[in-house]
């Protein structure tokens with residue numbers, strides 16, 4: 001039966017108070033819970049955005065009612081994890097991390113699936129990574145794949161793998177990556193453990209007998225949907241049947257694109273063969289672990305002593321979590337608990353300042369250069385509306401000559417190796433300005449980015465939030481500038497209103513610095529025209545060659 005959140009929490013607390021250990025939890029969390037009960041009463045009066053939202057989204061836990069918590073005061077935190085966090089410079093948890101800890105390791109104890117809507121840079125990655133690692137360490141019997149984190153892009157997956165890699169090895173857990181960065185054979189070698197052969201022996205070519213011997217080499221896998229599907233469909237020994245945690249990060253983006261139906265496939269592969277809703281599917285999926293099987297239950301019951309853990313726990317997160325029931329239903333969430341920050345649906349980081357820079361459309365590149373020069377080499381991301389304009393703008397900026405800042409392009413049109421190189425240079429500070437299409441909009445975390453520039457106006461408030469969110473992360477200060485024509489101002493104001501942003505002051509760059517760049521700009525434009533011509537010619541030539549090849 002669905003229990004309303006405060007009643008449920010009171011019940012958990014009541015149960016918890018039966019043991020001394022659990023009493024400690026109740027004391028630790030009691031203040032926050034009182035606030036949550038009050039928040040819920042208030043929340044019920046608030047009509048959230050006048051759209052029909054799912055019932056469980058109407059009474060969220062307000063993350064902003066939580067405070068930062070020093071690691072030393074966090075109940076149940078494994079000392080080895082505490083040490084690993086400290087040595088990576090983390091001495092306390094951010095509010096969203098404390099809130100998720102409460103619902104997972106605290107009184108909530110993973111009873112419900114967790115949906116988090118919390119601003120960019122608020123620390124959502126560690127919010128799920130820490131409780132998952134702690135849970136896995138305390139229940140590991142045999143190494144098998146028990147946590148899967150899915151992300152929309154390769155660079156994001158690498159970033160999340162690095163977060164797990166700072167804590168998981170400290171407790172003997174290994175983290176794998178399935179993103180297509182290396183060849184499929186190399187990836188399989190990292191993910192699947194083959195039996196060591198004695199001298200003179202060779203593998204049995206019969207795949208059935210081989211399967212019994214193959215084991216997962218990782219406990220946690222961070223993957224992009226495409227590569228995940230490759231492994232599900234083709235990699236011997238790769239199985240999700242023991243999965244206990246599924247994280248769908250950047251949920252709204254992942255749900256928008258179905259990527260070979262990865263989500264229904266994962267849900268099928270992890271569903272119960274006994275009493276789950278997809279039993280017909282499980283029956284058709286062979287067990288690759290012989291007699292070792294994870295028995296799941298659909299209900300709220302949890303594992304008892306000696307019995308395997310039953311339910312696949314799902315955690316979904318975004319800074320702009322969708323409220324669309326038709327999308328959320330795809331996740332097949334179990335008794336979901338919604339954690340969100342504040343009262344408005346969209347929130348920007350606390351220390352982000354938004355500015356508009358009004359300029360004549362023809363002179364936009366000039367204003368951009370003047371703005372970049374005024375930033376004194378601080379790290380900056382310039383967002384454009386497409387991969388083509390990213391390339392053109394970056395080429396144009398290079399034709400301005402030596403601006404005293406290193407500028408590089410980052411877009412989905414480039415080869416992964418080129419993107420990774422740019423990202424590395426940007427992280428290291430060798431590159432100060434990255435011109436990007438929306439490839440860098442979501443999730444990317446680069447230390448020291450102080451400025452974001454919307455060269456092209458973001459089409460949606462979600463785009464603004466994710467782009468602006470590349471700065472002012474982890475409590476730092478940052479600025480987001482949006483270049484606008486006079487006739488775009490009204491529309492932009494309306495867009496910001498959706499995130500309750502009433503003030504977006506105008507920013508000015510000195511007119512004389514714009515004027516002084518005029519002649520350089522004219523030359524740069526001429527060079528750009530030539531460069532576009534040459535590139536178009538090259539592309540046509542290549543297209544001609546490949547169509548000729550196809551004919552022969």
Ligand SMILES: Nc1ncnc2c1ncn2[C@@H]1O[C@H](COP(=O)(O)OP(=O)(O)OP(=O)(O)O)[C@@H](O)[C@H]1O
Nearest residue numbers: 090092093094120121122123124125319443445474
């Ligand atoms: N407890 C903490 N103490 C100090 N820094 C932290 C802590 N937790 C996370 N960070 C840092 O905060 C930054 C943002 O974290 P993270 O990338 O997880 O944010 P996010 O909420 O997922 O953002 P986005 O919505 O943009 O993906 C990272 O640089 C991370 O290292």
